[in-house]
Amino acid sequence: MRVPHRHAVADHLNGAKDPAGWILIGIEAADDLGIVRTGMTYDKDYGTSAGFFEKPKRLQFFEGPNEPAVADHLEMSPRYLDFQFQPLRLTFRRADGRVIHKYPDVGIEYDDHSVRFGEIKSDDAWFQADGIRRPLERIDMAMSASGMDTLLRIKGTVFRRDEVQRAHGIAMEARLTSFDPSTEGRAARATVMAAGGRARYADVVAALGGHQAHAVDKLYAMLMRRVVDFDLSSEPTADTIVTAPRPASAFALRELLARFQRQAA
Structure with missing residues (x-):
């Protein structure tokens, strides 16, 4: 503009x-x-x-x-x-x-x-x-x-940018997906830690189990709640790196x- x-x-x-x-x-x-x-x-x-x-x-x-x-x-x-x-x-x-x-x-x-x-x-x-x-x-x-x-x-x-808005749009739609912090959240972070703090997106999704699409939605919810972190400048791929942010409260x-x-x- x-x-x-x-x-x-x-x-x-x-x-x-x-x-x-x-x-x-x-x-x-x-x-x-x-x-x-x-x-x-x-x-x-x-x-x-x-x-x-x-x-x-x-x-x-x-x-x-x-x-x-x-x-x-x-x-x-x-x-x-x-x-x-x-x-x-x-x-x-x-x-x-x-x-x-x-x-x-x-x-x-x-x-x-x-x-x-x-x-x-x-x-x-x-x-x-x-x-x-x-x-x-x-x-x-x-x-x-x-x-x-x-x-x-x-x-x-x-x-x-188109690729950013696509990635953010998908994430925003999924961000309220329910997950169990004590089991699923812990499993996601354990996968990251087991990989030395930098895990593949596909491996973290697999660790959540169940239907893959539902696991992906849960991972977006975990992203917003700072259980995990990964780049959203474009849609994640299997090799997108997932990390675990340090806990912090606003x-x-x-x-x-x-x-x-x-x-x-």
Whole structure:
């Protein structure tokens, strides 16, 4: 998708509207540490969508095609423990006195419990456009001044490639398949450990027994629940390497959001 002219030229950000002159008033998270706004309205170029995700245990709202593609990746990859779309509201006062709000697209907790917030656009051309770059640079300054890292620039086209979307689509459909952690989950990890920490996908599927298609679905469910890990940049093959991520439970993202929690009325 081409960068719209208004973002590429950004005449609307000159003078009193220049982001360099924005004064930060405050940063706010939702009272339930979830989405900070639900009444979203966007440019007519984009549609909105929503879906329930298991890691955040919340309904997530999205703009356009990039955000849901990124969300599927966050849901399925064991590298991430938790995520939240629309997690914060940053309130600024412009030089002309008008109060404006900015919303980072997503907050992410990694498997080492580090937390980053990010902005999602299609590609580098969007991030380099003045109408996008200049506000993001001001948001970076506000985040840093509040003890957080600068925003990740997440390129959605990476997750919208055909082979990635096929692999993620299959995984998302199967991710809620039931399995017994004490027997089947243990069998999957034992197979990985017996192979020196790097087992063939086909061998792990075989270790689960039963109908092969059902075993494959169980392995996708184990992927989301971080019992095993394997690459989803394309559909797995018999020789795809399966590993066993170290155990970890999410807490850091919601703990950080609680610092900025607004109080219910």
